[in-house]
Amino acid sequence: MAHDTTHEHHYHDPSNITNPEHAEHHIVTPLQYGYVYGTLLFFTILTILAADWDMGIFNPIVALAIASTKAIVVILFFMHVKYQSGLIKMTVASGFFTFLILITMTLSDYISRAWGLW
Amino acid sequence: MSATATTIVNLPDQSTATIPKKNYISAEHGLLSWLLTGDHKRIAMLYLISITVFFFIGGAFAGLIRLELLTPQPDLVASDTYNKLFTMHGVIMVFLFLVPSVPATIGNFVIPIMVGARDLAFPKINLLSWYLYLVGGVMMIATMVLGGVDTGWTFTTPLSTHYLNTHVITTALAIFVAGFSSIFTGLNFIVTVHRMRCPGMTWFRLPLFIWSHYAASILMVLGTPVLAISLVLVLLERVFGIGVFDPTKGGDPLLFQHLFWFYSHPAVYIMILPGMGVISEVVSTFSRKRVFGYTAVAFSSVAIALFGFFVWAHHMFIMGISNYSALVFSLLTMLVAVPSAIKIFNWAFTLQKGSITFETPMLYAFGFMGLFTIGGLTGVFLGSLGMDIQLTETYFIVAHFHFVMVGGMLMAFLSGVHFWWPKMTGRMYPEALSKLAAVVTFIGFNLTFMPQFVVGYLGMPRRYHAYPPEFQVLNVLSTAGATVLGVGYLLPLIYLAWSLKYGPIAGNNPWQATGLEWQIQSPPLTENFTEIPIMDHEAYDYEWLEHKTQHEVTAVG
Amino acid sequence: MDNAIAQTEPLMPRETSVHEAGHDVEHEHVFIPQHRHHFETEEQQREAGSFGMWLFLLTEIMFFGGLFFAYLLYRNWYYDAFVPASNFLSIPLGGANTAILITSGFFMAIAVWAAEVRKKNVLVWSLVFTMLFGWAFICIKGIEWHDEWVHGHIPGATYNIGEFVNPKAHGINDEKPLPVDMAQRTQIFYFLYFGMTGMHALHMLIGLGILLWLLWRAIRGEFTQGYVAPIENFGLYWHFVDIVWLYLFPLLYLINRHPLAH
Numbered sequence: 026m027a028h029d030t031t032h033e034h035h036y037h038d039p040s041n042i043t044n045p046e047h048a049e050h051h052i053v054t055p056l057q058y059g060y061v062y063g064t065l066l067f068f069t070i071l072t073i074l075a076a077d078w079d080m081g082i083f084n085p086i087v088a089l090a091i092a093s094t095k096a097i098v099v100i101l102f103f104m105h106v107k108y109q110s111g112l113i114k115m116t117v118a119s120g121f122f123t124f125l126i127l128i129t130m131t132l133s134d135y136i137s138r139a140w141g142l143w
Numbered sequence: 144m145s146a147t148a149t150t151i152v153n154l155p156d157q158s159t160a161t162i163p164k165k166n167y168i169s170a171e172h173g174l175l176s177w178l179l180t181g182d183h184k185r186i187a188m189l190y191l192i193s194i195t196v197f198f199f200i201g202g203a204f205a206g207l208i209r210l211e212l213l214t215p216q217p218d219l220v221a222s223d224t225y226n227k228l229f230t231m232h233g234v235i236m237v238f239l240f241l242v243p244s245v246p247a248t249i250g251n252f253v254i255p256i257m258v259g260a261r262d263l264a265f266p267k268i269n270l271l272s273w274y275l276y277l278v279g280g281v282m283m284i285a286t287m288v289l290g291g292v293d294t295g296w297t298f299t300t301p302l303s304t305h306y307l308n309t310h311v312i313t314t315a316l317a318i319f320v321a322g323f324s325s326i327f328t329g330l331n332f333i334v335t336v337h338r339m340r341c342p343g344m345t346w347f348r349l350p351l352f353i354w355s356h357y358a359a360s361i362l363m364v365l366g367t368p369v370l371a372i373s374l375v376l377v378l379l380e381r382v383f384g385i386g387v388f389d390p391t392k393g394g395d396p397l398l399f400q401h402l403f404w405f406y407s408h409p410a411v412y413i414m415i416l417p418g419m420g421v422i423s424e425v426v427s428t429f430s431r432k433r434v435f436g437y438t439a440v441a442f443s444s445v446a447i448a449l450f451g452f453f454v455w456a457h458h459m460f461i462m463g464i465s466n467y468s469a470l471v472f473s474l475l476t477m478l479v480a481v482p483s484a485i486k487i488f489n490w491a492f493t494l495q496k497g498s499i500t501f502e503t504p505m506l507y508a509f510g511f512m513g514l515f516t517i518g519g520l521t522g523v524f525l526g527s528l529g530m531d532i533q534l535t536e537t538y539f540i541v542a543h544f545h546f547v548m549v550g551g552m553l554m555a556f557l558s559g560v561h562f563w564w565p566k567m568t569g570r571m572y573p574e575a576l577s578k579l580a581a582v583v584t585f586i587g588f589n590l591t592f593m594p595q596f597v598v599g600y601l602g603m604p605r606r607y608h609a610y611p612p613e614f615q616v617l618n619v620l621s622t623a624g625a626t627v628l629g630v631g632y633l634l635p636l637i638y639l640a641w642s643l644k645y646g647p648i649a650g651n652n653p654w655q656a657t658g659l660e661w662q663i664q665s666p667p668l669t670e671n672f673t674e675i676p677i678m679d680h681e682a683y684d685y686e687w688l689e690h691k692t693q694h695e696v697t698a699v700g
Numbered sequence: 701m702d703n704a705i706a707q708t709e710p711l712m713p714r715e716t717s718v719h720e721a722g723h724d725v726e727h728e729h730v731f732i733p734q735h736r737h738h739f740e741t742e743e744q745q746r747e748a749g750s751f752g753m754w755l756f757l758l759t760e761i762m763f764f765g766g767l768f769f770a771y772l773l774y775r776n777w778y779y780d781a782f783v784p785a786s787n788f789l790s791i792p793l794g795g796a797n798t799a800i801l802i803t804s805g806f807f808m809a810i811a812v813w814a815a816e817v818r819k820k821n822v823l824v825w826s827l828v829f830t831m832l833f834g835w836a837f838i839c840i841k842g843i844e845w846h847d848e849w850v851h852g853h854i855p856g857a858t859y860n861i862g863e864f865v866n867p868k869a870h871g872i873n874d875e876k877p878l879p880v881d882m883a884q885r886t887q888i889f890y891f892l893y894f895g896m897t898g899m900h901a902l903h904m905l906i907g908l909g910i911l912l913w914l915l916w917r918a919i920r921g922e923f924t925q926g927y928v929a930p931i932e933n934f935g936l937y938w939h940f941v942d943i944v945w946l947y948l949f950p951l952l953y954l955i956n957r958h959p960l961a962h
Contacts, residue, residue, distance in 0.1 A: 052816050053809070062806040069798050069949075073791060076954035088950035096943045103809045103939045110747070112337060113754060120758035123365045124765045126452055131401045131769055134456065134468040135776075255738075262738035264748045330755045338748045339738075368759040372766030376895075385855045385891035387770060393778060393885045402766045675740070 051108035061102045068095050151429065151500050151655050154571065160648035162569045166666040181266030182669050186273050187252035188567070191560075193273075194240055194248060195636070197280055201235035204228050206629065209591075209622040217609040225608035226293035227309070231286075233296030234314060238321050239280050241552055242410065245417035246328055246363075247272070249559045250356050252567055254332060256660040256667065257350050259341025259676045264334035265327075272327040279321030286313045295606060297407070298373075300388040300399040304380040312381055315374040322367045325413070329363030332356050343678035347441070350658055350682050351434055354441040355420030358448035362409040362416075366452070370406035373399055400459050408455035412447050414548060415515075418555030419444070419486055422508050425558050426490045428656040429505035430497025433683035436489040443482035443489075450479040460531045469528055476526035483519055487512060502654070503574065506581040507558035514550025514588065518543055521596065536606075539599030545592045554584070557635065564639065565649030569665045572642040576634065584631030590624025657688050734927045746929050753933040757940045760903075764944055767896050771951060774888050781885035784864055784875040786955040788853065789893075790844065794953040797840050798945065804833035805942040812935045815928040820921055823931070827915045830938070834908050841901055848890070855887040855894070875959055893952055900948060903941045910934060 072091040080087060101107040106117055154160075167184045177185055207228050211219040220228065251269065255262050263269050286292055292314045294303040303311050336357050340349070376387055377399065386392025388399045427434045434440055456464055456472040464472075490512060499505070521543040524530045534540060565571050594617040599605075603614050610618070652661040659676060660667075680687040732742065739745040775782050811826035852860025863870040864883040878886075914934055917923065923931050 052813065055810055055813055058806060058809045058813070061809075062802065065802045065805075066799060069795065069802065072950050072954065073795055076791075076950070076957045079958050084954075084956065088954055089947075092947045092950050095946045099805065099939050099943055099946070103805055103942075104936055109750070113751065116751065116754045116758065120365070120754075120761045123452065123758075124761050127369065127405055127762070127765050128769055128772065130453065130456075131405070132772070133471060134397075134401065134464045135773060137465040137467040139465070260738060264738075265752060266736075266738065268752075326759055330752055330759075333755060334748050334752045338744060338751065364755050364758055365762055368762035369766050372763050376766070376770070379891075379895065383856050383891075385895075386888060387891060393774075393881075393888055395773065398770060398773060402769070670737075 051105075053102060053105065053108070057102065061098055064098055065095055149500060150502060151431065152502060152571075152574075152653055153650075153655050154647055154653055155650040157647055160650065162648060162666070163664045165668060166569070166664065167669045168666055170669045179270070181262065181270060183251050183255050183263050183266065183269055184567070184667065184669075186269050187248050187250075189273050190243060190247040190251065190276070193277060193280065194244055197235055197239040197283075198632075199636075200284075201232055201240055202629065202632065204232035204235070206625065208232060209625040211608050212610070212618045213622050215610050215612045215615050215618075220608070222608065223293055224291075226295070226606070227291035229606055230293050230295050231283075231291055234292075234318065235283060236548075237296055237410070237414075238318050239276075239283060241414040241548060242321075242325055243276060243328070244414075244552070244556045245421060245559055246332070246356060246359060247276070247324075249421065249556075249563055250332065250417060251328070253563060253660050254335060254353060254356060255339070256663065256671050257353055257658060258336060258339055259344050259659055259672070259678060260335060260339040261670045261672065261675075263331045264339055265331050268327050269331055272324045272331070275320050275324035275327070279317045279319075279324060282313055282317035282320065286310045286317065289313065298377060298399070298403065300377065300380070300396040301390070304377055304388050304399075312378055315378050319371055319374050322371050325363050326367045329360035329367075332360040333364065336360075341675050341678055345678075347438070348678055348680075348682050350420075351423035351437065351440050351444070352417075352420035354444045355416045355423070358444040359413045359416040361445075361448050362413045362451060366406040366409040366413070368406075369402055370410075373402035373406070376402070397459070397463055400462055401456070404455040404458045405452075408458060409448075409451045411544075411547070412451040414552050415555075416444060416447060418511070418552040418559075421555045421559035421562070422490060422511055423486075424656070424658070425504045425508040425562050426493050427683050428562070428654050429502060429508070430494050430499050431685055432493055432497035433681075433685070434489060435492035435495075436485075437682065439485055440489050443485045446482040447479065450475065450482065454479050457526055457531070460528060461535055473526055473528050477523065480519060480523050480526070487516055487519075501578075503572075503577040503581055504558045504562035504654075506578060506585075507554045507561065510581065510585045510588075511551055511554045511558065514546050514554065518546025518548075518551055521546065534599065536604055537599035538595045538603045538605055541605050542592045542595035542599055545595070550588050550592070554588075557581070557584070560635070560639070562654070563660075564642070565653045566660055566665045566667070568643055568646075569649055570642045570646035571649045571653060572635075572638050572646055576638045580631050580634035580638070583627060583634065587624050587627030587629070587631050591621050591628050592624070594618070594620045594624075655688065655692070657683050657685060662691075732926045734929075742926075746932075749929045749933055750936070753936045757936060760940060760944075764896075764899070767892070767899065768947070768951075771892050771896065774885075774892065775951075775955070778882065778885040778888060781864070781878060781882050782889045783956045783959050784867070784878065785853075785886040785889035785893075786952060787875060787957065787959065788848075788851070788863075789953045790847070791953060791957075793840055793844055794949055797837050798949045800833050800837050800840070801942050801945050804830050804837065805939055807833065808935050808938045812928070812932055815918075815923045815931040818924045818926075820918070820924040823918050823924060824915065827911060827918055831908060831911050831915065834904060834911070838901060838904060838908075841897065845894070848894075853890050855891045859887050859890075861886065896948055896952070900941065900944050903944075907934075907938055907941055911938075 068091050072088055075087050075091065076084065100117060106113055167182055170182075171180075177189065180186060180189075207220070208225075211217070211225060211228070217225070251263070289310050292309045292311055294307055294309070294311060294314075298311070298315070336349070336353055379385060380388055386394045388394045388396045390396065423434050423440060454472055454476045456468060457476045460469050460473075521539070525534055525540065525543060561572065561577060598614050598617040598621075601614065603610050649665050651664055653665075654661070659678075662676075663672060735742065736745060739748065807826045807829040811823050811830060814820075814823035814826055848854060849858075851863070852858055861880070861883040863872060864875075864878045864886050865880060866877055867873070867875040868877075911934070914923075914930060918931070
């Protein structure tokens with residue numbers, strides 16, 4: 026058995042496993058949530074107005090950019106990710122990374138076909 | 144029995160040894176204490192029993208397939224029935240056996256102990272996992288009883304959506320449910336490894352078994368949902384006829400395949416990585432030597448998981464994807480072979496200058512290393528476009544994946560079951576019989592599947608129950624091998640069950656292995672440890688073990 | 701089982717400079733009643749729970765991801781069909797629904813705050829408003845779906861391509877008429893529309909059910925004495941469902957709102 030130091034008070038664990046990052050317990054205030062709320066409503070109106078403006082190929086790009094901005098704001102603030110540990114941030118990033126792999130690599134097939142409407 | 148030059152097995156004195164009175168099996172009594180347990184070890188045992196049942200059902204289907212293929216004529220069963228046989232064999236073996244085999248049984252049992260925790264992060268979700276597995280399994284049995292499904296385990300559209308009237312919906316739902324079982328297991332493992340390691344247990348002190356399961360768990364969590372949506376779309380297509388995979392309505396059947404294989408390729412890594420984790424532990428223990436290149440093996444596990452996401456269309460080379468994308472996927476497929484090869488090299492160097500003994504888990508491990516290498520190399524043949532056009536949809540592919548999955552993964556599973564059996568049950572199995580079973584399995588396996596490489600290369604298509612008469616000799620050899628293989632798999636069932644009552648008492652550490660699970664009693668306490676350990680040495684540290692055992696009293700009980 | 705954990709000494713390193721005094725509470729090992737014995741500290745349990753919920757949300761990203769890809773593919777293949785099909789959808793209803801769902805998310809965030817600062821009344825009312833706005837979303841969705849049913853836009857046997865083949869005869873003056881085979885492709889749009897909004901609505905209904913259960917527990921004071929994990933983790937789920945809609949709205953409703961312009 027590993028040597029027994031559990032009776033020693035406040036064992037100093039150099040690798041600090043049980044709470045590695047001591048993530049600050051930050052509490053987001055209702056006022057901050059209010060700002061986020063306003064931002065989201067603003068961007069919603071913006072995306073509707075942008076749809077009315079013919080930008081050709083940029084319409085879907087702008088629409089996705091606005092939607093992604095809203096999503097990022099929700100993730101960072103409503104879901105607290107801005108104040109969470111690096112592990113949580115990595116987890117969120119890896120989810121979207123894998124999603125992008127699915128999209129882009131599948132697209133690589135369709136885009137390079139000789140038939141179809143690309 | 145104590146260690147000698149030919150074996151490292153070190154059992155306590157059998158005249159005075161007993162199973163420890165307080166352990167996870169004796170802690171509570173009654174059926175409900177098992178069915179409502181949160182104890183990861185009990186859940187592992189529940190899984191072991193269920194998985195074994197489904198393995199033998201899947202095996203029965205395999206037996207019927209091989210029986211039909213004894214003769215070139217389609218004389219045993221009708222075409223549709225034959226299609227059902229290989230479909231059910233595939234679905235059960237992949238989803239109800241291979242995917243959960245090592246993670247849900249051995250992983251569930253040892254992972255918390257290996258990291259120094261009292262249980263997994265979410266014990267109730269662990270139990271839910273098992274129930275979902277059972278529901279999926281029962282639904283599969285329902286499919287069988289209702290008349291079966293004959294789409295092939297790959298559900299290729301538009302066959303599965305438009306041209307067949309068998310129980311596709313029930314099967315798709317069964318796999319959907321079983322998929323969630325897998326997702327929750329993976330989720331549990333990831334959180335446990337990140338957040339429940341004991342003090343001193345840094346990432347690079349973890350056993351390589353943990354690294355393999357961590358990588359496989361990432362695949363489970365990220366890949367399985369895409370399988371889920373592909374099956375949901377097949378369901379909707381069959382029920383509502385919306386046209387998403389129907390060319391006459393503008394749909395693309397290949398869309399299904401992209402989504403299906405996006406999971407199903409990582410699925411093969413979900414299946415093999417835990418097995419590789421077992422092999423790391425076994426090879427180290429029976430060479431009395433730390434795994435060569437720990438960091439390389441650890442990172443190669445994660446690399447396999449990462450690259451495994453980039454290669455799925457190599458299952459679709461002949462299906463109609465563009466040539467350019469086929470080129471890209473072929474190149475990436477070559478890359479993904481590299482980390483697997485790294486592991487084989489590292490195990491080989493672990494063996495070099497080690498003190499090797501040939502107990503049963505090691506026999507299976509040797510079998511794994513040889514057979515997985517052959518299977519893996521043939522995978523590289525299949526990854527090159529020109530060869531694939533010739534070899535795909537023939538028995539070459541069937542042989543390839545059976546070499547990696549049966550010669551590889553199933554051998555690793557048996558290796559792991561035999562390795563951790565004394566820990567899980569407190570008993571040893573009869574060594575002579577187990578070695579015999581390992582050898583019989585190896586012989587039977589080669590006899591079954593080596594001819595299939597040849598017959599596939601010569602052009603015999605897969606999923607056909609009639610074939611040109613010139614292929615009969617090879618098919619007869621294959622069926623003969625399958626019979627031998629069946630015997631090899633039945634033997635452990637018998638002697639492992641026997642050992643539960645009559646096997647010698649194993650003691651804490653019959654293999655003299657490192658690793659936290661071997662430093663506690665066999666079977667373990669419900670809470671695993673009386674005090675949370677503090678990890679102060681590296682993994683596979685045999686000097687630490689020797690130093691420790693010198694100071695231990697060799698009392699028993 | 702004799703409670704071995706209670707006898708184990710706390711294994712947290714002693715903090716010095718970085719944290720304010722409030723953190724010492726955790727180091728004194730005061731356990732809330734909902735503490736699970738396989739965790740050493742509250743912090744560990746809470747972080748594990750949060751991490752676990754995020755991993756589950758990753759599976760949801762990949763699950764919806766398949767549908768998003770199908771949308772991407774068919775929108776590009778059949779753009780000319782997707783445009784008029786999308787233009788039938790109502791921006792006022794869709795836009796209102798977006799605002800409603802964002803508001804529901806806002807109240808959910810307030811609920812998490814209220815649980816953290818232990819204000820039970822604020823928590824309860826926030827959860828009530830989260831639910832109310834969630835239900836409002838579902839109701840408007842129902843109205844939209846009914847509209848589509850009435851106009852023969854449900855894919856399958858009842859589908860009616862009439863207004864796409866001959867828009868002027870149906871009083872639609874700003875769409876160009878489609879050839880019959882392209883008009884049939886509008887069914888794919890509607891399949892994706894019902895599939896994606898339906899899957900989203902299903903997730904919302906499940907969420908509303910869980911919300912009701914959480915509300916009941918919140919009224920009993922279970923979440924305002926230091927145990928906030930269920931509210932926090934459900935909040936993550938609810939916001940995720942919100943994010944899915946934030947993408948669905950422009951992709952389904954705002955494809956090309958001026959087809960005959962210029």
